[in-house]
Amino acid sequence: EPEVTQTPSHQVTQMGQEVILRCVPISNHLYFYWYRQILGQKVEFLVSFYNNEISEKSEIFDDQFSVERPDGSNFTLKIRSTKLEDSAMYFCASSYDRGRVNYGYTFGSGTRLTVV
């Protein structure tokens, strides 16, 4: 079964450093997403991406965050200057339209980001 792959599984970084979280969405999917989950809390939407541009972003997704699809397979989330409160699990997801209905919304296993 196709999977969304995320690397690394765990990243530790110092406050103020830049981090890049990487994702390989399912190959025929068109829509890409990042979510985060602070420990013990619900999953929160960060951003959606389609046709090489952001479709929607949440208020969490401020100027410190950016996304990029640098090639035909990878989808990255960059945090420019990490803060302690950025510590969370970050999930990548992807989906596609089948007919007129969004389909196959699949999440990766996540990257646990720890900011120290």
Place this chain on the structure above:
Amino acid sequence: GESVGLHLPTLSVQEGDNSIINCAYSNSASDYFIWYKQESGKGPQFIIDIRSNMDKRQGQRVTVLLNKTVKHLSLQIAATQPGDSAVYFCAESPTIQGAQKLVFGQGTRLTINP
């Protein structure tokens, strides 16, 4: 504003019994609802979904019920197994197509007792 919440944070049932997990949502314009299962250290795993034009949908051992009048969603798991132990989230989306922003509830931890 949009919000999706859950009535109970934890639920324990005996193996073999049926379980019901509930979810309340506040956005009456939501058109699409999904239940996800999340095991420790893993990402949300799709269980079952339902469109707003339906009130019931069945899968293998799972049934989702939607009551739009009271904005309530439930997940029924029949004949629970130890592998069903996980956190269950409901999520909703205002659209069924294109780039969907999912709004998740807080989650219910289901524990299956042997």
